Amino acid sequence: MKYVHDDRHRLHFPQGELFGGELVTPFERPSRVEFILRRMRETGFGELVAPGALDRGPVGAIHAPDYLDFLATAWDEWVAEGFHGEVIAASYPARGMRQIPPRNIDGKVGYYALASETALTAGTLAAAEASCAIAQTAQRLVAGGERAAFGLCRPPGHHASRDQFGGYCFLNNAAIAAGMFRADGVGRVAVLDIDFHHGNGTQAIFYDRSDVLFLSLHGQPEDAFPYFLGYADETGAGAGAGATVNYPMPPGTPFEVWGAALDDAIGRIRESGAEAVVVSLGVDAFKEDPISFFKLGSEDFREAGKRIAGPGLPTVFLLEGGDAIDAVGINVVNVLQGFEAG
Amino acid sequence: MKYVHDDRHRLHFPQGELFGGELVTPFERPSRVEFILRRMRETGFGELVAPGALDRGPVGAIHAPDYLDFLATAWDEWVAEGFHGEVIAASYPARGMRQIPPRNIDGKVGYYALASETALTAGTLAAAEASCAIAQTAQRLVAGGERAAFGLCRPPGHHASRDQFGGYCFLNNAAIAAGMFRADGVGRVAVLDIDFHHGNGTQAIFYDRSDVLFLSLHGQPEDAFPYFLGYADETGAGAGAGATVNYPMPPGTPFEVWGAALDDAIGRIRESGAEAVVVSLGVDAFKEDPISFFKLGSEDFREAGKRIAGPGLPTVFLLEGGDAIDAVGINVVNVLQGFEAG
Numbered sequence: 001m002k003y004v005h006d007d008r009h010r011l012h013f014p015q016g017e018l019f020g021g022e023l024v025t026p027f028e029r030p031s032r033v034e035f036i037l038r039r040m041r042e043t044g045f046g047e048l049v050a051p052g053a054l055d056r057g058p059v060g061a062i063h064a065p066d067y068l069d070f071l072a073t074a075w076d077e078w079v080a081e082g083f084h085g086e087v088i089a090a091s092y093p094a095r096g097m098r099q100i101p102p103r104n105i106d107g108k109v110g111y112y113a114l115a116s117e118t119a120l121t122a123g124t125l126a127a128a129e130a131s132c133a134i135a136q137t138a139q140r141l142v143a144g145g146e147r148a149a150f151g152l153c154r155p156p157g158h159h160a161s162r163d164q165f166g167g168y169c170f171l172n173n174a175a176i177a178a179g180m181f182r183a184d185g186v187g188r189v190a191v192l193d194i195d196f197h198h199g200n201g202t203q204a205i206f207y208d209r210s211d212v213l214f215l216s217l218h219g220q221p222e223d224a225f226p227y228f229l230g231y232a233d234e235t236g237a238g239a240g241a242g243a244t245v246n247y248p249m250p251p252g253t254p255f256e257v258w259g260a261a262l263d264d265a266i267g268r269i270r271e272s273g274a275e276a277v278v279v280s281l282g283v284d285a286f287k288e289d290p291i292s293f294f295k296l297g298s299e300d301f302r303e304a305g306k307r308i309a310g311p312g313l314p315t316v317f318l319l320e321g322g323d324a325i326d327a328v329g330i331n332v333v334n335v336l337q338g339f340e341a342g
Numbered sequence: 343m344k345y346v347h348d349d350r351h352r353l354h355f356p357q358g359e360l361f362g363g364e365l366v367t368p369f370e371r372p373s374r375v376e377f378i379l380r381r382m383r384e385t386g387f388g389e390l391v392a393p394g395a396l397d398r399g400p401v402g403a404i405h406a407p408d409y410l411d412f413l414a415t416a417w418d419e420w421v422a423e424g425f426h427g428e429v430i431a432a433s434y435p436a437r438g439m440r441q442i443p444p445r446n447i448d449g450k451v452g453y454y455a456l457a458s459e460t461a462l463t464a465g466t467l468a469a470a471e472a473s474c475a476i477a478q479t480a481q482r483l484v485a486g487g488e489r490a491a492f493g494l495c496r497p498p499g500h501h502a503s504r505d506q507f508g509g510y511c512f513l514n515n516a517a518i519a520a521g522m523f524r525a526d527g528v529g530r531v532a533v534l535d536i537d538f539h540h541g542n543g544t545q546a547i548f549y550d551r552s553d554v555l556f557l558s559l560h561g562q563p564e565d566a567f568p569y570f571l572g573y574a575d576e577t578g579a580g581a582g583a584g585a586t587v588n589y590p591m592p593p594g595t596p597f598e599v600w601g602a603a604l605d606d607a608i609g610r611i612r613e614s615g616a617e618a619v620v621v622s623l624g625v626d627a628f629k630e631d632p633i634s635f636f637k638l639g640s641e642d643f644r645e646a647g648k649r650i651a652g653p654g655l656p657t658v659f660l661l662e663g664g665d666a667i668d669a670v671g672i673n674v675v676n677v678l679q680g681f682e683a684g
Contacts, residue, residue: 016363016364018360018430018432018458019425019432020420020423020424020425020426020427020448021358021420021425021426021427021428021429021430021461022358022365022425022426022427023364023365078362078363081362082362083361083362083363083364084362084363084364085362085363085364086363087363088360088363088458089458090360090361090457090458090459091456091457091458091459091508091567091568091569091570092434092436092455092456092457092458092570093436093437093569093570094434094435094455094456094457094506094508094570095435095441095456095503095505095506096503096506096546096571097456097542097568097570097571098563098570098571098573098576099437099570100563100570100573102563102564102565102569102570103564103565104564104565104566104569106362106567106569107563107564107565107566107567107569107570110457110569110570111569111570113434113436114433114434114436114437114439115432115433115434115436115452116360116430116431116432116433116434116458117432117433119363161437161438163437164436164437164438166433166436200439204438221440221442221444221449222444222445222446222449223444223445223446223449224446224449225433225448225449226433226439227433227435227444227446227448227449227452227453228433228434228435228436228439228440228441228442228444228449228452228453229438229439229440231440231442234440
């Protein structure tokens, strides 16, 4: 399987993540990619491909123009305001307040954010665009005839909505790739999100569309970030009714339960008539992940990959979460190897 | 004029405020009260009264039971979760997400917050309840026949909504005092909010009620916290239509403009038939306030107090914002002296 990577993800490495009332070194850090690359090399798996240039059209098809403007100007406006830290949202248009973007950058950041753990820095947009170019290149490989491809996207994307960042995400790579399949003439696309955290951004982007099926296995919102989306009763709206499927699961969920949800999701993909699959590939369902609570072992990821191969559809794997531990490399490669064996 | 104070406000002194992407010493700090007390003593103004016990009935009439439960348990749940910092919201039920309180304390804090600059600590609820008892005692003094009274409330209250904290506020002292006037049989009450920041919580609490008029002079939301409420077109809803009046003003606003807005607000109070006034007394419209942008001088506050006395109504002054600089004492006492001379 070809995999796409380059080093520009390093341009995004905030010093601070708001966690437990403190600013700590972010869990989402550049070494995550290194762990995965090392494992790819150790196992001799796949063939490294450099990404092409970012195609802005498909980005603009998913994200709002004002949000893209915000990402482009936020750092400079923040510095001009005299702030000394990284760009972190403090004030939100919360329940009962108005959804009008302020002029002041401190307020504007809150308008375009859904969480304060994610800092934006001088290099964030360049890194997010490079990550998106990786996703686009992986999609192009598959659209061009490869059975599958893997994009080592960092920063990840699935929490980013049409006009909100958060959960370490800025541009929704999976949504953009799914949109590109549609633009290529693929009738229906499935986004299968196996990251431990609900793909709230992807869900929101496609919630009223029937042409992109969204299926997510994740920690139940009562207990897990992003907390405020991902309930089982969210099934799509309007033309999209029935095209969103959530599998929220409780703390301690073992592979037998998780795997059954995966089987159900795959069955729905088969039934849906989807002609391509984008996998939001987080491996934080792993039992030793520091900020998650499922109990998958490394071999379970291989089995998951095998099952994802089942429908025989063109498949783009895009990296989402999974924290900076050695096992992130093992688990990601296990999914991909399982897929190839499947 | 009698004024109400005690030392329990010191129980609330977070170490960190999220400001400009850093955790800094909060602008809202115990010394604010000391500056005011010192000035009261220097000028021999008024007579100090100790607060009575908190009356929980009027608190429950304004705030939601689940929110009060949250305030009572948040610190212990946070510590039990293993977090090392103070309680600060990181994840929000943002635009497009669901308004369902999670079970996990990290998520629950976001559900009950509107901004991440405000930390909750072990002593916060005790301090907020003491602050509220001060407001209640000031209201009781006026209900009992005093022309006016001043409550040195800290933490402040006007940003706290029915079920949200933020902007340094936890319990909405002004709303609770206004509700107590109504419970006393006063037909209509006016809350006049002259703090630099919009009293979003007070507005939201009374937005659909005709019995409490809310009038606020503040930095326009495009440029000033809380950013997402306080536009001029917010005029109340349902039975409360017309009973909310906002005077958003731009950076650099001088007293001539601010004072004209105050005159308009006072005119509306006169016309409304209000029989009592609660003044949300922030003095951060001061030209040297570190986080505001109006240009009032200290003598302007004396003039403001004089005008507020104009309608001749029973009036409760409750401290809101105004930062920890020597002038906060001068400006607060100037308002009160102006009122007594008015």
